[in-house]
Amino acid sequence: MLAALSTCSTGYTSTLLGTSWRLKLDVGLEPGSWMPKKIDGWGASGARVLVDALVDFEASPVGESEELVGPLDQTRTLTARGGGKIVTFEGEQEVSFESGGWCVQRPLLSKSTEQEGLLRFWLDCPSGCAKNDVSVPPGERLFFSTGVWDDADGVLDLRAKATATAAQLSALESEEEMGTEAAGAADDYFGVDGLLGKVPVFGPMRRQFQRAEQKATLRRRSAYHASWPGLDEQRVALIASKGSLSLKQERPRGYIFLGKFEAEPLQSSAGGGGRGGGRGGTPVMGLKMKKPKRKDVGRIATASHILLKDRQVALDLLARIEKGDISFVAAANKYSTCGSAATGGSLGSFRPGDMVKEFDAYCFNPTTEIGAIGVVDSEFGTHLARLEKQSLSKGGDAPPPSVARGGTPTMGFADWGKGASVATASHILIKEEPEALLLLARIEKGEISFEAAAIEFSTCGSAAKGGALGSFGPREMVPEFDAYCFDPTTEMGVIGVVGSEFGTHLVRLEKQSLEGGGRAVKARRMADTVDPETGLRT
Incomplete structure (x- = not known):
């Protein structure tokens, strides 16, 4: 947890804006929870309530604030788009959620947004839910807290550090397996922790202690990087793999643990929020819901773009990208008017006919250079288009998810x-x-x-x-x-x-x-024999 926090400045734009996420709530007894004192015997059976909530991070003011989350002028709307169901002995139970607010907090002395922040938000649960002895009373306000990276350049920097850490750790372990580490000089020493402070270690043991400490440091860094799902993907916002879920209580207890949660982004193959619409209501410009002809099934392109209304503004931005003043992903997130800005301009994979004709022609032109940024004009404005992959065969490749x-x-x-x-x-x-x-x-x-x-x-x-x-x-x-x-x-x-x-x-x-006959089975089929130990068919 961050020690001294402040909410982000009003001029800061979080890359969470306009994104949609699936929250996986895991409600049950947690260490340090006072729920059994609030409701006698709560969670004693070890039961858990698992339910999902779909939310959008919006930019509009929420109209109210919560002390735990942040001040009113920096709290934005968190729109609840759907709840879920839980299965109890009485049958299925619908769990509903109502919109709340969100804010990102940072260290007080921070001068940059390119570091981990603390994301806090709330949702109301009017329906409540209950399973065995685990329950959330109807009408409760649920509070969520977790880590976040919500700056495009910061995520890129974190990704680079994760790659470097993995390479260093792999190299260190390879050297140990091959026995290539050199022994330290006899007159050198290395201090290790002892009962009375640093204890000098001389001779050949010095190198072994050094490498052990170096490996431990790299493993700690690697564990931290592993706590950010999607770090190896082209995302501009990351939410930590585990977060805490709590209820507000009367003073002096404040907030008590209710469980934990995970968050995963809702992404389509088109990148910024699905075919025909971006997350949070921002349209993904240039996409048309048109099914491809059979002859085009094998033709696929993968691309990113930055959409701007003014062509000269687009050309000026292109010059800045080519000079290295700003990365393509950061520029898309900051300036693009397309819903795909939330994913760094990524449109994912698409086929002929999915885009407006000008963009379509550029991406499926065999002379278009992979990785280069081109300028494409369409009815929506000027696109800075970056083609990342192109397959022009007309075979029968399987369509993407x-x-x-x-x-x-x-x-x-x-x-x-x-x-x-x-x-x-x-x-x-x-x-x-x-x-x-x-x-x-x-x-x-x-x-x-x-x-x-x-x-x-x-x-x-x-x-x-x-x-x-x-x-x-x-x-x-x-x-x-x-x-x-x-x-x-x-x-x-x-x-x-x-x-x-x-x-x-x-x-x-x-x-x-089946018209025209069936195909051969490629899937693995289960036999009818039963394993006496597990009770499973094998």
């Missing part, structure tokens, strides 16, 4: 043209296969229904619908999922296990109409 309606990422599915065959299925997406197999065993034993398991455990956006994906055609899913659902030997209603780049899917095929 899309985003479920409502903003929650639906892992592994793309919204492209349907074929003559149609399938209807539901799934539960789990990151690790062992966890998926244990959940499958629980479903088959009748401990939990497929729909309830999807709502509680699936990491896919379809969880809100009990895992239902509706009807789809060939090539709308990742290849492994596609092969399973359109295989004529796949049995209806039986849960299969399918591995893909997104994790392990527990798939239940509900309907299948």
Whole structure:
């Protein structure tokens, strides 16, 4: 926790502005919590309430303030876009959230925003929620606290430091494995901590203590870098992997722990907030919801852009970028009028017809240089376009992941043209296969229904619908999922296990109409033998 804090200056623009996040609340007994004294026996069973909330970080004033969060003039609106469901013995329970406020705090003596800040915000929970002996009373205000990097240049600097630390640690460990470290001179010494302070170490042992201390320092740095999910991705705002969740109490106790939470950005393949609209209502200029023709399925481009209304302003900014006065990502975040500014101008991957024609022509021109910044004029203004990847083949590459309606990422599915065959299925997406197999065993034993398991455990956006994906055609899913659902030997209603780049899917095929025949199965199928120790099919 930061020792001495102040709220950020009014002239500072956080890169959180205009971004959308999924908050994963984990409510339960935490060390130091006074909840059992507020509600007798609270959390004694060890039960946890896991529920999601979708939020937008807005720039508009919130109209009220909280002492823990920040002063009124620097507190902005945190819009709640949706809640979630929890599964109890009584059935499903809807959990709703209402909008609150947010503010970033920094060390009092800080002269730069290019360092870690403390993000604090609140949401109201009018519905409350309860599971076993863990409950949140209806109408409570929930307070969230966690670390944040919300400056584009600061994130770039942190990413560079993480890369350098990993390289130094790897080099040090490689030297030790090869035995190439040199012994210290006999007359040298190195001080190590002892009962009476620094104890000198002479001779060959000196080098070993030095390297041990150096390795410990690098590992501490590496652990800190690992606490920032998405550091290795092209993001301009990072929220720490773990944050605290609390309730306000009457003095003198102040705030008491209610649990913890994690945050993950809601990103689509188009970068700044999905096809047709940016996060927080800011449109992603130049994107059109148009499905590509079949002949263009294999043509893909990846690009970033900075959109400006005035062409001369765009040219002046380009000159600054080329001189090294400002990075492309920082310039996009600060000056672009497109919703993709929140992700450093990144538009992700797209196909012919997704963009306005001028931008489309530039990105799919075989003479366009990768990495160079071009100037493109369109009906929306002047784009400083940076092409990052280009595939001009007309083969049948699988389409990229899309985003479920409502903003929650639906892992592994793309919204492209349907074929003559149609399938209807539901799934539960789990990151690790062992966890998926244990959940499958629980479903088959009748401990939990497929729909309830999807709502509680699936990491896919379809969880809100009990895992239902509706009807789809060939090539709308990742290849492994596609092969399973359109295989004529796949049995209806039986849960299969399918591995893909997104994790392990527990798939239940509900309907299948094959015109023109099916394909060979590429997914791994479960046999009918049961392991007597685990109770799982192997």
